[in-house]
Amino acid sequence: MDNNPKIAALASRIVESNRPDRPRHSSDDEDDTDRLFAELEEEIENDGDAAMREQGLEVLRREMERMQEMQKSHHGEYTEITDEKEVVRVSAHEPRCVVHFYHTNFKRCEIMDKHLKLLAKKYFSTRFFRVFVENVPWLVERLGIKVLPCVICFVDGVSKERLIGFEQLGNSDKFDTAMLELRLSMCGAVQKTGNNFSMDPVYSVVSARDTGEEDEVFDLDD
Numbered sequence: 001m002d003n004n005p006k007i008a009a010l011a012s013r014i015v016e017s018n019r020p021d022r023p024r025h026s027s028d029d030e031d032d033t034d035r036l037f038a039e040l041e042e043e044i045e046n047d048g049d050a051a052m053r054e055q056g057l058e059v060l061r062r063e064m065e066r067m068q069e070m071q072k073s074h075h076g077e078y079t080e081i082t083d084e085k086e087v088v089r090v091s092a093h094e095p096r097c098v099v100h101f102y103h104t105n106f107k108r109c110e111i112m113d114k115h116l117k118l119l120a121k122k123y124f125s126t127r128f129f130r131v132f133v134e135n136v137p138w139l140v141e142r143l144g145i146k147v148l149p150c151v152i153c154f155v156d157g158v159s160k161e162r163l164i165g166f167e168q169l170g171n172s173d174k175f176d177t178a179m180l181e182l183r184l185s186m187c188g189a190v191q192k193t194g195n196n197f198s199m200d201p202v203y204s205v206v207s208a209r210d211t212g213e214e215d216e217v218f219d220l221d222d
Contacts, residue, residue: 070125073094075125079130080131083135088139091157092154094127095156097128101152102132102148103133103148108165115175115180116128125190126184151163160188161184
């Protein structure tokens with residue numbers, strides 16, 4: 001991003017425009033994007049500094065291309081990846097990535113999904129997605145994932161944080177999204193703007209019950 005404050009401010013409006021929860025002027029995302037670019041381009045062209053105009057237009061074009069590429073890669077969405085190789089590729093190549101390893105029919109995995117979906121809309125620059133553990137047995141074994149839900153944060157392809165169950169979120173089903181947001185920001189997985197092996201992995205799935213009973217154990221081989 002350019003150091004010129006005005007150019008940076010204009011370019012940041014492109015990022016803001018790509019948030020899925022933003023107000024829409026039309027049902028066509030491409031129309032909205034083209035309209036915004038035209039508005040920003042006009043603002044820059046009206047500037048009296050010729051060098052700033054040229055530099056600003058180039059920055060806007062680069063930023064627009066980058067945002068469009070990120071949209072194609074499902075930034076701003078909370079999606080699911082089913083292919084193990086694709087999970088590895090995305091987590092290795094995205095600058096910031098939050099991955100939820102889940103299993104079906106477990107309430108706490110569903111609760112985590114709801115929070116991550118909200119944050120995916122808020123933090124366009126971070127890729128958020130979930131992975132069904134039975135689809136990625138090699139990766140689950142490689143990462144030593146035992147307890148679900150499990151959220152792993154990657155920054156530049158390196159694992160920076162691992163949230164296991166809700167222990168780091170107050171150990172309550174009713175934790176605030178802000179608490180999860182704080183944990184993700186502390187490891188750099190989101191940025192606010194203005195491994196063990198086991199041949200037979202057994203998943204100790206954190207129960208949603210507050211009964212004091214032992215955690216349920218879910219064995220994929222059963």
